[in-house]
Amino acid sequence: MSTDDAGAPADAGGDAAGETEHRNALQDVIAVDADDEKEGVVNRLEAHTGDGIRHRAFTCLVFDQDGRILLGQRAPGKRLWGTYWDGTVASHPVEGQTQKDATRQRLEEELGITPDQYGEVRVTDKFEYKRYFENAGLEWEVCSVLKVTLEDDGLDPDEEEIAGLLWADYEHLHEHPEWYRQLRLCPWFEIAMRRDFE
8 A cells, every 4th residue: 555565565574684584685676766757776675764765656546436535554564654544545656667567566465456347547636745653664655646437346355465445535534634634645745645735
């Protein structure tokens, strides 16, 4: 669910310093400048520790036909933002992969949502942000926002990725964040939602 561990296997027991190899150490992300221009490929764990390395990411907001958003709770084994709520999946494209293709892949891998369940995948926004999570690491990403509307809302979540699911009225969530405070929303989702209503 984003972005350090979204789409990554559950934590293999490693720590941020890598004393025991974390599975993310076996993956790469695309380093970018502030304009999302590629600067190279970097190790995914390195990109999320220390001072971080700015890299390309995405978050996909999944809606039903009544305008509700599907919130997904990140699995507790996630190294960053475990048990926080995301809206809905987030991850990183790999080299040579478009944001739309990466989104389709994560929707299927995390939620069992296949392309025949929705129409167009729309890119609606892009922003840069940097946020630290406790002493475990950080996100420093140029994050694209994509949206899909489900015609068939059948789901088959992967429990290693998703701890819980919740449909919420999107406008109500934005207008009354204090009513949802117990959900502890992921920072990239909060930014995407705020910008959506600006």
